[in-house]
Amino acid sequence: MTAPNDLGIEISRRAAQIGAEVAGPVADEVDRSARFPSEAIEALRDGSLLSVLIPTESKEPPATLGKVSEAVFELGRHCASTAMIYAMHQIQVACIVRHGRSELFREYLADVSDRQLLLASATTEAGVGGDVRTSVCTVEPAGAGRIRLEKQSPVISYGQYADAVLATARRSPDSPPNDQVLVLCRPPGLTLEATSGWDTLGFRGTCSLGFRLVAEGEEGLALSDPYAEILSQTMLPVSHILWSSVWLGLATAATDRARSFVRAEARKKPGVTPPAALRLAELMAQLQRMQEIVHGTAQRYDRECNDPDVLAGMGFAIAMNSLKVSSSTLVVDIVNRAMAICGMAGYREDSPLSLGRILRDAHGAAVMVNNDRIYGNTAQMLLIHRED
Numbered sequence: 422m423t424a425p426n427d428l429g430i431e432i433s434r435r436a437a438q439i440g441a442e443v444a445g446p447v448a449d450e451v452d453r454s455a456r457f458p459s460e461a462i463e464a465l466r467d468g469s470l471l472s473v474l475i476p477t478e479s480k481e482p483p484a485t486l487g488k489v490s491e492a493v494f495e496l497g498r499h500c501a502s503t504a505m506i507y508a509m510h511q512i513q514v515a516c517i518v519r520h521g522r523s524e525l526f527r528e529y530l531a532d533v534s535d536r537q538l539l540l541a542s543a544t545t546e547a548g549v550g551g552d553v554r555t556s557v558c559t560v561e562p563a564g565a566g567r568i569r570l571e572k573q574s575p576v577i578s579y580g581q582y583a584d585a586v587l588a589t590a591r592r593s594p595d596s597p598p599n600d601q602v603l604v605l606c607r608p609p610g611l612t613l614e615a616t617s618g619w620d621t622l623g624f625r626g627t628c629s630l631g632f633r634l635v636a637e638g639e640e641g642l643a644l645s646d647p648y649a650e651i652l653s654q655t656m657l658p659v660s661h662i663l664w665s666s667v668w669l670g671l672a673t674a675a676t677d678r679a680r681s682f683v684r685a686e687a688r689k690k691p692g693v694t695p696p697a698a699l700r701l702a703e704l705m706a707q708l709q710r711m712q713e714i715v716h717g718t719a720q721r722y723d724r725e726c727n728d729p730d731v732l733a734g735m736g737f738a739i740a741m742n743s744l745k746v747s748s749s750t751l752v753v754d755i756v757n758r759a760m761a762i763c764g765m766a767g768y769r770e771d772s773p774l775s776l777g778r779i780l781r782d783a784h785g786a787a788v789m790v791n792n793d794r795i796y797g798n799t800a801q802m803l804l805i806h807r808e809d
C-alpha cells in the first residue's frame with residue numbers, strides 16, 4: 422500500500438491510469454449490460470484511492486477536494502459510471518470526516534482506510550420524490566441502547582456492492598419530516614432487499630436499484646450534526662463539485678472525439694480548413710467555460726471549507742447550486758455540439774467516435790436532483806439574500 426501522503430500528489434495521475442487502462446476498455450460493455458464496473462473499483466481499492474479524504478496521523482487528509490475532483494474528472498473521461506461511483510463514495514466519506522465527531526466514527530474511518538470500504542447513499546425516499554430535506558422513515562429505539570431504521574429507497578447506487586450505506590431519516594418517531602439525521606447503516610445489522618431494477622438511459626454501471634433498507638445497530642450510528650447542517654456544509658457542495666467533475670469528464674471525452682474527427686477531415690484535404698473546425702472552436706469555448714466553473718468552485722470550496730460563517734452563508738449556497746445547474750446544462754450542450762461535428766461517426770454505435778453512451782450519460786445530470794428543485798431553492802434564497 423502506498424504511503425498516504427504520496428497519494429495527494431499522485432491521485433489524479435493514478436486515476437487517469439485506472440481510467441485509461443482498466444475502466445475505459447470495458448466502459449461500453451459495462452454500459453450495455455448495466456453491470457457494476459468491479460475491475461475499476463478494485464483498482465481504486467488497490468491504489469488506496471478510496472480513503473484519500475480521510476485525515477492521517479499527521480491530521481491532514483492526503484488529498485484536498487480539488488484533487489479528488491481532478492481524479493473524478495480523469496475517470497469520467499473513460500467511464501462515467503466508475504467516476505460517479507467514486508464521486509458518490511467520496512461524498513459519504515466527506516460527510517463522516519466533518520460531521521461524525523465521535524470515537525465510533527473515528528474508528529470507522531480508520532476501518533474505511535484499512536479495508537478500503539465502499540460507501541453508498543440513501544437520501545431519496547419513496548413518497549417524497551427528490552426532496553432530500555423530507556423523510557418519512559424514522560430512527561426507532563430498538564431497546565438495550567440500540568436503534569432500528571427501515572427505509573423504502575427507490576434508488577441506491579451500487580447498493581448491493583457497498584460495504585455500508587448512509588441513510589437519512591427522521592430523528593425519532595415524534596420528529597417532523599425535516600428534523601433529520603444521517604445514519605451509518607453497516608453490516609452485520611444491514612439488510613438490503615431489492616425492490617426495483619436499474620434499466621436506464623445512462624449511468625447504467627452505477628447499478629442504482631431500489632431497495633427496502635433495514636438497519637439495526639448501536640445508538641451512536643447517527644452522525645453528530647443535524648442533517649440540515651451536513652447537507653448545507655458538506656453533502657450539497659461536495660456532491661455538486663464531484664458530480665460536475667464527472668460531467669466535465671464526459672464533456673471532455675465528447676470534445677476529444679470531435680477534435681479527432683476535425684483533424685481527420687483536415688488530413689484528407691491539406692491546406693483546407695474543414696467547415697466543422699469553426700463549430701469545434703465554438704465547442705472549445707463552451708468546454709473552457711465549464712472547466713473554469715468546475716475547477717474554480719472546487720478551489721473555492723478548498724479555500725472556504727473551514728470557515729463556518731462562509732459555509733452557513735447564502736452566497737456560498739447559491740454558488741454551489743449554480744455550479745450544478747450550469748454544469749449539468751453545459752455537458753448536454755457540449756455533447757450535442759460534438760454530435761453535430763462528428764455527424765454519422767458520432768451517431769453510430771459501432772464507430773470509434775461514437776457519442777451514444779456519452780450523450781445518454783450526460784442526460785443523467787439534470788435529473789440527478791432535478792434542476793427545477795435546485796432553481797426553486799436558489800430562487801427562495803435570492804428573495805432574501807443581500808450580497809451582490
Ligand SMILES: Cc1cc2nc3c(=O)[nH]c(=O)nc-3n(C[C@H](O)[C@H](O)[C@H](O)COP(=O)(O)OP(=O)(O)OC[C@H]3O[C@@H](n4cnc5c(N)ncnc54)[C@H](O)[C@@H]3O)c2cc1C
Pocket residue numbers: 509541542543544545546549550551552576577578579623624627629785788789790791793794795797
Ligand atoms: C445516476 C443516478 C444515481 C442516483 N443515485 C442515488 C443514490 O445513490 N441515492 C439516492 O438516494 N438517490 C440517488 N439518485 C436519485 C437522485 O439523486 C434524485 O433524488 C432522484 O433522481 C429524483 O427523482 P425524481 O426525478 O423522480 O423526483 P423529483 O425530484 O421529485 O422530480 C420529479 C419532477 O417533479 C418536479 N418537482 C417536484 N418538486 C419540485 C419542486 N419543489 N421544485 C421544482 N420541481 C419539482 C421536478 O421538476 C420533476 O419534473 C440517483 C439518480 C441518478 C440519476
